Amino acid sequence: MKMYRCRICGETYLGAEAPSHCPFCGAHRDLIVDTADFPEDINVVQLTEIERADLDTAVELERSNARFYLAMARRDDNRKLANAYKRLAAVETEHCSLFCKLSKQPKPADLREPGDELGSWDADIDESARREHRASDLYAEFAQRATSPRLLEVWTAVSAIEADHIELDALAKRYI
């Protein structure tokens, strides 16, 4: 057994080797490091006004997406899909927590409360893909104006994770 830390969400992973993706936030393997190499002050960053606004936008986006997925996870007509979106809700919740840490703000009070879904798996999965495209594009844009190595790392990593979720939506369609 070894101890690893994810540079994106900061969670610890215990296992024989680093996983291909962080099970908590979805970060890719190159961001999962030996615990000894994880700087405890990793999220202490100076923010510009624009970066603060970008983080606020990201907190709200992740809050909305996490609550949308919690609503999908509540449906009992397809437990395979419901469980997959429950996992996705947990991933987006991690992203929201990370953005709150970076901008030193409390987590939204309703982060773990289900929002509204659209009433059919087909429509919900299309809506999910739309949300993930928006998130991935937006974070790529934020990465371009990041003024610190840490914010550049975070926006680049989370943009790639949201792009992975678009692939998941395509896969989910086969389980309807």
Ligand SMILES: [Fe+2]
């Ligand atoms: Fe992570």
Ligand SMILES: [Fe+2]
């Ligand atoms: Fe996310």
